[in-house]
Amino acid sequence: MKSKKRGMMYENGYGEIVDYWLEEDMRLRKKERRTRKKIYEQLRDEYNFPGSYRTVCDYIQRRKPQLKLEKEKRHEHLDHPPGEAQVDFGAMTVVKNGAYKDIDVLVLSFPCSNAGFAYPLPAQNTECFLEGLKQLFHQAGGVPTYLRMDNLSAAVVSIGKGDKRVYTDAFLAFQAHYGFEVQPCNPGRGNEKGNVEKKVDYTRNNFFVTAPLMENFKQLAAWLEEKMIQDRKRLHYEKELLIDELWEKEKTKLKALPLKEYPIFTVDKAVVNKYGEITIDKEKVLIPHAPIKQTLIIKKEWNQFSCITSDGEIIYKGPRPYMNEARPIPWEFLFH
Structure with a gap:
């Protein structure tokens, strides 16, 4: 025993x-x-x-x-009905303004047809995760019936087996708006989302091994979307049909996209310190003209944040600190 x-x-x-x-x-x-x-x-x-x-x-x-x-x-074979999807993040590297920039790519895969979709993001927080899912649903042209995912901190508050997981309010509201069901992976059973794990590796090895040039996230998202579209014009690894053909059939099983656009943001509070700064994403940010010790409402979107007074006045709007993070390219090592 x-x-x-x-x-x-x-x-x-x-x-x-x-x-x-x-x-x-x-x-x-x-x-x-x-x-x-x-x-x-x-x-x-x-x-x-x-x-x-x-x-x-x-x-x-x-x-x-x-x-x-x-x-x-792990040799267990899992059945994948059409319309069911898996999602996961993968760490990638790009070149922006002559320096390396580490980004996270959210990958959505449909195991039945092996179709994949990918969207680049600056972080793995709640705002980025939900913004990425929204964009991927639009790229797919519909909403998966079931979404298999792991214990991403962007969506999960506390862990437990199956239905015992507790999700964030932001994720639950997003789920209710789009109407998909969640299939959480069981402990120690990474093969339950093996398709998306392989898709993350495939995306990294085929599109990011030589770090691509990035102007901004909008440009990179358009470039990556086109790469994923072209990639579906290859044969499925088992079914001897083009992935694109299989995807056209599977698409009919997706749920329709909601008519109303869903706004992605979270709300927090921050107190202005004696230097006129607030803390956001664990970084100190100077807020010009903000009264010292005043409590501000912080509206956080995936790429920017806004500071709002108790009267509803927006006194500052700027990029989130991680948008400008980069690391130098070691040219001496590369050409040694």
Whole structure:
């Protein structure tokens, strides 16, 4: 008989999140993978993990070899009815203004036809995730009947098996507007969304191995959409038909897009400090003409934020801090 594993990593679902991150990192180059410290800090900041760094390290040390073994043994075949989709983020790199920029690409795949759609975003927060889903639904021309997803912090508040998951209010409102059902992956069963994981790798290897040039997100989204359209003109890996032909049939099973456009934003509050700054995305941002110690309403969209007074006056609007993040290209290393 198998003994029940105890401890907050197993009983409270935190281990499932770490498993997902470890499996995700296995697909990345070693230098791009999360360190144990980074995993602990992300777990603490995004999921309010109450445990210690040592607890996380011990869990990772035990689980890493187990996950590798489980990955080798996964042979279960899953049926994929038409109209059902899977979604996941993938980390990619582009070149903007002569520097590397790390972005996240949200990938939507339909396993029945193997059709894929991708949309570039600056982060994996709630606003980016929902904006990306909205754009992908429009690219697909409809809404999936079921959407299989993992425990993305952009949508999940707390973890549990199946229906025990608690989703954010923003995600639930989005789901209600578009009318799709969610199929959460079970713990340690990455093969349940294996199609989109392969699609993320395929997108990275075919379109981002040589980092493409990026002018802005609008230009990059249009470029990537065209690449994904052209990619559907190849044969399905099993069915000996073009993916495009299979997709045309599968499209008829999608739900219709809502007539009304859904606005994507969240609302928060921030207090102006003595230097006239507020904190947004863990960065200090100067808000000109903002009264010290005044509480402002912050409207956050995927690419920008607005500061609103209690009287409803917009006193500042600017890009979110991560929009301008970049890292230099190591030219000396590349041409050595």
